Amino acid sequence: MAPSSTTGVSGLLSLTLSLLPLASAGAVCIPRQPACATVPSAAKYPTWSQLPLQTTMPDPFLPLAYTTTDNAGNSTTFAQDVMTGKAKGRIQTPEEWYRCRQPEIIQMLQEYHLETVKATRSGNTVNIEVTAGGKTGKFSATLALPSGASSSKPAPVVINIGGMNNAPYLQAGIAIVGFDYTRVASDSNARTGAFWDIYKGRDIGALAAWAWGFHRTLDALNATVPEIDSKRVGVTGCSRLGKGALAAGLLDKRITLTMPMSSGVQGLGPYRYHAMSGQDETLENSKAGAPWWSDNTLGTFVNHAENLPYDAHTIAAALAPRALVIDQGTGDPFTNSKATAVIVFPAAKLVYDFLGAGDKIAMSVRTGGHCDMSGFDSVLPYVKHILLGATLTKNYTDLGSYGSPIASAYPWATAVPKLY
Numbered sequence: 309m310a311p312s313s314t315t316g317v318s319g320l321l322s323l324t325l326s327l328l329p330l331a332s333a334g335a336v337c338i339p340r341q342p343a344c345a346t347v348p349s350a351a352k353y354p355t356w357s358q359l360p361l362q363t364t365m366p367d368p369f370l371p372l373a374y375t376t377t378d379n380a381g382n383s384t385t386f387a388q389d390v391m392t393g394k395a396k397g398r399i400q401t402p403e404e405w406y407r408c409r410q411p412e413i414i415q416m417l418q419e420y421h422l423e424t425v426k427a428t429r430s431g432n433t434v435n436i437e438v439t440a441g442g443k444t445g446k447f448s449a450t451l452a453l454p455s456g457a458s459s460s461k462p463a464p465v466v467i468n469i470g471g472m473n474n475a476p477y478l479q480a481g482i483a484i485v486g487f488d489y490t491r492v493a494s495d496s497n498a499r500t501g502a503f504w505d506i507y508k509g510r511d512i513g514a515l516a517a518w519a520w521g522f523h524r525t526l527d528a529l530n531a532t533v534p535e536i537d538s539k540r541v542g543v544t545g546c547s548r549l550g551k552g553a554l555a556a557g558l559l560d561k562r563i564t565l566t567m568p569m570s571s572g573v574q575g576l577g578p579y580r581y582h583a584m585s586g587q588d589e590t591l592e593n594s595k596a597g598a599p600w601w602s603d604n605t606l607g608t609f610v611n612h613a614e615n616l617p618y619d620a621h622t623i624a625a626a627l628a629p630r631a632l633v634i635d636q637g638t639g640d641p642f643t644n645s646k647a648t649a650v651i652v653f654p655a656a657k658l659v660y661d662f663l664g665a666g667d668k669i670a671m672s673v674r675t676g677g678h679c680d681m682s683g684f685d686s687v688l689p690y691v692k693h694i695l696l697g698a699t700l701t702k703n704y705t706d707l708g709s710y711g712s713p714i715a716s717a718y719p720w721a722t723a724v725p726k727l728y
């Protein structure tokens with residue numbers, strides 16, 4: 309699990325600003341504003357042993373700068389003063405609270421238990437700097453904006469790793485943003501990149517780390533690119549990067565549409581029925597080939613894949629009611645395109661139907677092989693439907709040459725709970 313799948317903390321800072329009381333109209337005498345207490349710089353916050361022991365609830369009016377054991381002349385009663393509202397330097401007015409103390413609390417929370425995301429934009433590059441627990445990781449994202457996108461007419465966006473065919477998307481009015489996933493987390497046991505600069509030593513897989521990259525990119529876009537509408541967001545990638553895009557969609561409800569392409573096992577290829585397309589990607593060979601994609605817990609199911617309490621359809625269903633379009637090529641037997649189409653998709657759709665969201669899951673069966681760029685054309689009508697409200701021009705329940713669903717693989721289909 310990624311350490312942070314929550315809304316970017318950067319949002320909290322603007323929230324703070326919006327809570328500032330508006331100056332009332334008319335002639336009001338504004339008293340001189342006292343300076344705010346100094347806030348420590350990142351990673352220089354006091355450690356537990358530099359803070360007074362407080363056995364009662366800390367005084368919310370006391371800035372951190374005055375919450376130190378050596379303040380107030382080394383008084384032996386200092387800790388007692390801190391706890392009972394007698395310390396020096398306390399906030400005195402609502403104006404000071406909003407201007408000084410509330411932002412300080414937010415910064416302090418970020419330092420002690422949340423992540424901070426700082427983003428700066430330079431043309432079509434967005435530089436992203438994430439700090440947590442005193443450690444910082446940096447990477448950047450590249451923007452391609454459709455013509456006509458502006459802050460008054462923001463475009464939806466597809467964030468991708470590994471590249472896609474941008475042109476038809478840009479023509480449709482959809483922005484494309486990419487980031488170098490290897491700069492977020494290496495596709496290897498080396499565990500290098502921005503994510504590991506912060507979370508080194510944790511048992512987390514590269515798929516979750518890449519998902520984190522998508523989320524922090526979205527934080528940064530929201531903060532610095534007003535030509536993009538952060539409420540209409542697709543995520544995509546192919547093969548191992550499709551597994552990562554799927555994880556990104558699962559772990560962040562801000563993502564409107566998840567678009568895994570040729571994603572295979574640990575994506576939307578099933579652990580069960582793995583040989584249905586003639587080749588055989590399995591939990592076993594995927595864990596042996598690239599153990600770093602997932603955490604060690606999944607490894608404990610090697611040779612016990614049929615004991616897993618879920619499969620790819622369960623993962624897909626967990627996205628509902630948010631939109632999902634699954635792309636697979638008939639010339640891609642290794643990622644088990646057929647079983648994804650005839651088992652995973654219809655089984656997940658039963659849950660989407662149960663939730664009244666049956667139109668939010670789509671299956672694109674196309675010709676062509678693994679990661680063929682034609683997959684992006686194949687899903688585009690659905691992407692336009694979800695992100696632009698366009699009328700759907702293609703049938704995404706049609707399984708093409710694969711024919712019909714194989715319902716014997718999900719025998720509970722006859723017993724889907726009914727609401728009436």
Ligand SMILES: *[C@@H]1O[C@H](CO)[C@@H](O)[C@H](O)[C@H]1NC(C)=O
Nearest residue numbers: 319320322323530538539562
């Ligand atoms: C974007 O930022 C605003 C203001 O900080 C915040 O309220 C909103 O939730 C953010 N949206 C997304 C999609 O992150």
Ligand SMILES: *[C@@H]1O[C@H](CO)[C@@H](O)[C@H](O)[C@H]1NC(C)=O
Nearest residue numbers: 377378379380381382383384
């Ligand atoms: C603070 O008090 C402690 C204990 O009384 C003493 O050892 C120390 O020297 C004092 N520090 C200062 C700066 O006066």
Ligand SMILES: *[C@@H]1O[C@H](CO)[C@@H](O)[C@H](O)[C@H]1NC(C)=O
Nearest residue numbers: 702703704705706707708711
């Ligand atoms: C879509 O395709 C499915 C499967 O071939 C078919 O049952 C259904 O009627 C089609 N829907 C439309 C609207 O054509």
